[in-house]
Amino acid sequence: MxxxxxxxxxxxxxxxxxxxxxxxxxxxxxxxxxxxxxQTERPEHTFVFKNTGTEVLVIQKVTSS
Known part of the structure; x- marks a missing residue:
């Protein structure tokens, strides 16, 4: 036991x-x-991010809305 x-x-x-x-x-x-x-424009923007965790961050799919 x-x-x-x-x-x-x-x-x-x-x-x-x-x-x-x-x-x-x-x-x-x-x-x-x-x-x-x-409609003919292609605007861009960069999103800055950081992995604050202890493991590897994997980004698999990015979409916009």
Whole structure:
């Protein structure tokens, strides 16, 4: 029975430590208003962000609306 408690405690400690190890993204600005855009224009804007987490941040899909 004692080994069951030891294994349970080790599992919980491992789970908690892995839960904190994750990427976290912080943007300098989260939105940008382009104003009125003519259909032939191709407006651009750069969003600056930083990974403040402890794991690698992978950006897989970016869309605009």
């Amino acid at each position: 004692r080994w069951g408690y030891v294994i349970a405690v080790l599992f919980i400690c491992l789970t908690v430590s892995l839960a904190h190890a994750q990427p976290s993204i912080v943007f300098e600005e989260e939105s940008y208003d382009f104003g009125e855009v003519i």
